[in-house]
Amino acid sequence: MFDWKNLILDALAEDIGRDDVTTSAIFLSPAPGKALLIAKEELVLAGIEVVKKVFSAVNQEVVVKSNFLDGEKVEEKKVIAEITGNISDLLKGERVALNFLQHLSGIATLTRKYVERVADYSVKIVDTRKTTPGLRILEKYAVQVGGGRNHRFGLFDGVLIKENHIKACGSIADAVKRVRIRVPHTLKIEVEVGSIGEVKEALASKVDIIMLDNMPLGKMEESVKLISHRALVEASGNITLNTVYEVAKTGVDLISSGSITHSAPASDISMIIKE
Amino acid sequence: MFDWKNLILDALAEDIGRDDVTTSAIFLSPAPGKALLIAKEELVLAGIEVVKKVFSAVNQEVVVKSNFLDGEKVEEKKVIAEITGNISDLLKGERVALNFLQHLSGIATLTRKYVERVADYSVKIVDTRKTTPGLRILEKYAVQVGGGRNHRFGLFDGVLIKENHIKACGSIADAVKRVRIRVPHTLKIEVEVGSIGEVKEALASKVDIIMLDNMPLGKMEESVKLISHRALVEASGNITLNTVYEVAKTGVDLISSGSITHSAPASDISMIIKE
């Protein structure tokens, strides 16, 4: 039930405000046109559906024909999509459509790099809650399309017991117990740990997922062995494209990364009008 | 009349959903706490006001004391702000506050680099409409704080006549004439040009601003001389940190850049809870 409509209309309202004064002054009557979306660099496409929704929010009669599916690699100079409609509608929707498409493709492209880097292992690259306010669902979609997996969407669909939760309860055991009473039984329980001792405590409490937070590689490996499939193991903490391979080697099940969402540069895409 | 309230509440709703199930299950009664926002790398701060608004949206009693003003450089390891309130409220607001702060500081930090690079000239670095949907006002604020200037906010508060507008009218002269009749006389008229010939046409039409789009450096210099302060001159088109100095040298008044908003990596900032 993701609310596309408001997201798109708010973005258009932000850009167009009371009117695109230039275009309205110049195009006094409708004139048919055609525009092309061109990849100016190699990218993994994400968000073509958003582009369609943006233009159809401007005018239902605009037609977007895409040559690629989300998740496909697009080489430099390729035409991503062809858009037909009134030129003034194409101009009104252009910037918002590109802002979405470049941002999401940027995320998918960077995620794909992480995924390809660890292809030797069965480990999954997962996202975090470090997303742009308002765009989490789209950004997490771009991660999937890039080949990554989704961690919990928010604070409501997964339990993650962190250091401060544990401190407040006195022990991991106690924190887990409190959660079991009050949280729907449909959610798994994950605990963030920083030492082998804490890994053991977490195992004793029969948690479902153990997050190794900023652990050195050696400790990670040790933890993986200790856990021995009794819980899912997630590695977390400033893991980069340079270090991700070594982390994968430790045998963890999941590697989570904030940068795939919060620091992916926009993909270079432009719109050219042909008439 | 920027609508802070909905922006903040929507961001919190996106993250918290029906509830922070972990924190609600663990903190059954209020417990006072203190948190620190720490710069994990050097950055130009932007968004401390947003941080305050996020936490006070969670609970009006949370107090954020910042040690720096927006626009100030913060060195690695410095404490950006101290936050006091119920631990559970600190935990509920943490991620959203950081998502805003890291994003905006990233933009200010990158903008500052551009600004410092061209410090020898009186040219202004200006932003574009290539912003994240929903966050334009904040991102443009971060550009200002980074030392840049703002271009028009949207399609409503500035006239920019582009190639397709000109084609539809037959000539720059005609396009400018149509705009003059229908657009409030309070808005300046800018024309995008690609050649010396078009610069001359624009001058003949007495436009207020001339945008040199993707012009080679030599042509830019020639245009600047030709225009000779009869209009503001803006350089545009894939100008990077590497090329910006050479562009500034041509004597243009304004250099616009999309990457300062759409491709700035998030600044590394984290929140640590002390009690």
Place this chain on the structure above:
Amino acid sequence: MFDWKNLILDALAEDIGRDDVTTSAIFLSPAPGKALLIAKEELVLAGIEVVKKVFSAVNQEVVVKSNFLDGEKVEEKKVIAEITGNISDLLKGERVALNFLQHLSGIATLTRKYVERVADYSVKIVDTRKTTPGLRILEKYAVQVGGGRNHRFGLFDGVLIKENHIKACGSIADAVKRVRIRVPHTLKIEVEVGSIGEVKEALASKVDIIMLDNMPLGKMEESVKLISHRALVEASGNITLNTVYEVAKTGVDLISSGSITHSAPASDISMIIKE
């Protein structure tokens, strides 16, 4: 991040519309008053916080002092709360406050009956998604307060694979596999089964929860033994106050009931204005 404010304001708007024409015509100047909420029958209280929010939405200066906590049993004729403020504000909030309180207390009261009926066993009474549109969070809160537990809140925070999902995939194994790829790893997987054979399939797929749907008591008992704590076991399907004890006896972990939310009669509570 539950949106109390809109819920309360919408309810008041629905009732008051453009104005409480009678009260506005009669009370031309403010007159202090006091009102009592009286239990007209024995009940388990739920929603006293909503009552406070309703009256403070009418006028922030109305004060509600409650003599009971949510979850406490209130005997017939007892005063639940004392409300002071302008008489006109008391009259304007009365109906909406009572509509919430009577409805939620009705749910808590009925839930408590189920919980007490099965007190001999460690089984939990859990709610369902059979709630009144718009009021799910409040109704699930009333279930907790009544002594019940919460099942998933919606389709987003728990996986429940039903007959039609299984049919579409060909087998439980296949359905579970598809889900594992696409759903956040933070959610448990529950499967609805109708026969011992399906119980075995579910166990083979290592699901987290098995729902026995409309199974005869004998089959339930057999299933519980077969599962033997390898998954949580939930009994479901028209279980009433009359049958719930027998179901509990089978050893299931959870018994879910739609009637505690959709068919609980409103508790009889009235508001009396003094002086």
Place this chain on the structure above:
Amino acid sequence: MFDWKNLILDALAEDIGRDDVTTSAIFLSPAPGKALLIAKEELVLAGIEVVKKVFSAVNQEVVVKSNFLDGEKVEEKKVIAEITGNISDLLKGERVALNFLQHLSGIATLTRKYVERVADYSVKIVDTRKTTPGLRILEKYAVQVGGGRNHRFGLFDGVLIKENHIKACGSIADAVKRVRIRVPHTLKIEVEVGSIGEVKEALASKVDIIMLDNMPLGKMEESVKLISHRALVEASGNITLNTVYEVAKTGVDLISSGSITHSAPASDISMIIKE
């Protein structure tokens, strides 16, 4: 101008949240399906239009063909409607559609019982403002469909002078006078009375409707005679299915009941998917 759209979308959003994760993971491509709504007990149907709107909010292409009109009695095991569309859309809309339909049919079914009980008299069964927050229009519609009549919808479309209004003015005469000055002349004036003396006062003030609140049967009869068609007479106060016939016998024009809306058990209806 009832706002169906938001009501339905909010209800779906409450249930589906960011996504029906199970169904989205399993149905990767559209698959046509058919579902039946089955009455599991005898009921008076109310809300078939809501069902249509729910499914078409999920996907405009879902088609609901109903075999009964609202207000008709449906026997146990009868098929109320046939729904065709993508199976995943049927599954996404199922719970919300049923939650509305079961609730409204429950109200219509109970109202019909009251109406049938007093069929010997010309008295009307009318509803009250004791409705579920957010659903008043639908619930009052269900009352009509069940054969009842609607009292005022809220505080804005009818004047009802109660005890506290009278106290504040000193007398019924004075309260009526104040109201006559300030309230649109298009609204009738009703006064709540508890004694024969008050009935006389109300008559002297030429009110339009007199509500006999919690009066013993004998006093009611006396009041009816006294009033002698100079005003409409409404009986009110904990009138049940057991007592309603005796009340009707007194000759009152209207009997109002809160339980037909706030305590009607949901009708038992289920959805079965056939493909």
Place this chain on the structure above:
Amino acid sequence: MFDWKNLILDALAEDIGRDDVTTSAIFLSPAPGKALLIAKEELVLAGIEVVKKVFSAVNQEVVVKSNFLDGEKVEEKKVIAEITGNISDLLKGERVALNFLQHLSGIATLTRKYVERVADYSVKIVDTRKTTPGLRILEKYAVQVGGGRNHRFGLFDGVLIKENHIKACGSIADAVKRVRIRVPHTLKIEVEVGSIGEVKEALASKVDIIMLDNMPLGKMEESVKLISHRALVEASGNITLNTVYEVAKTGVDLISSGSITHSAPASDISMIIKE
């Protein structure tokens, strides 16, 4: 439950948009100021409460002290109110506050003229539904303040059977009958008539109010006599300040006028800043 907040915020957003760019650029730090609202012509004041709400929506600390109550006559050059706060907040709220105040005072001033013109008679001047979209409640309030009375607020709180309704039913009798079955018994029934014959039909149907639509004065007088207090009598149809006295003389109970709301010129009021 009139939604002041959105009305005021929408009006400010319409005027201020993303920012008052002039004031924000000039007032970099807060500076205390005082402003006076001055009547530039004699007027009947209406809307001083709106002025307060506008300024407090800009900044809660702005204080508005009014020297007059709504409904009072203010002579030319008198100070209506004194406003203190930051100068920048005074400037940001000025235009919106004045737009409301001038509009509402214009309506009150014109209404007062009608009321004074017919002071010899007990007839009431009432408004219509001919109001500015979005401002009906305020405009009807201004009518009251001017000494007029309110007709129904909308199509929901009064029955008005017009020519087309009658045609569709065949007769007034039939139309009234249909309405009596379906409309809450709390609403009076008014019928629009154009001839003595129709007056008689309306009387036969025992309607509560009879509207004489565009009747010549002689027929009006005849109708009033015929009706003889068996129903309220309303005169309607292009009645002006010039004709209203003659209409009043016919003995009708109510005279409705659209021009008091839709054609009242704004009162001349200005704001002067003193520091």
Place this chain on the structure above:
Amino acid sequence: MFDWKNLILDALAEDIGRDDVTTSAIFLSPAPGKALLIAKEELVLAGIEVVKKVFSAVNQEVVVKSNFLDGEKVEEKKVIAEITGNISDLLKGERVALNFLQHLSGIATLTRKYVERVADYSVKIVDTRKTTPGLRILEKYAVQVGGGRNHRFGLFDGVLIKENHIKACGSIADAVKRVRIRVPHTLKIEVEVGSIGEVKEALASKVDIIMLDNMPLGKMEESVKLISHRALVEASGNITLNTVYEVAKTGVDLISSGSITHSAPASDISMIIKE
């Protein structure tokens, strides 16, 4: 991106509320009808598009065929448009459609009078921000249609430095300087002046527009000569139909008037239903 939808729906909701009770009670099944919009006096049409949107918001199947374009003069008794659809839909939309159309045509008609009065000169009649809260875009549209031009839409798309801004800075020069730093370079700078001295200061600061506020005609003429096309010249301050010709004669470029929007009487238009 003007939000027609909410404007129209809010206006209908304001009028219809929960239902048009009369029409719903009488028209139980759809009946086709035709209505005519008739000019009851000569007018300049504005808002026919709004009429279409109102009726199609009531029911998408209502068809409005207009015989005139916005901006055309319509003589008394002419049919402005023909509307076909269900009679009940015509009745439900009638009042709201007329409220918009009469208001906007009133503005266009009055604006046209000003424009015709100054036809001997090239001066433009421009509007102000003195508009009805919520309707600014429509009212400014009506001004255009009447032959006027639009000043800035709000505080965001034009800089207007007034007396208080100047005082706060010490001089016009300083105020202009501050604005140049912080306001997008796409907006022109206008200064309000009251004396020849201030005109000179404004010229020295190279502002784009000079507003002569409440200046006597002689001073205006002197200012126009002094400015000599180095800036646009706007005359402002209680200019009426009687004085506008003399003002035009001074040679100013623009004359702004608040009364064309805030004091235009509604045009007399009515809707008549045929069969």
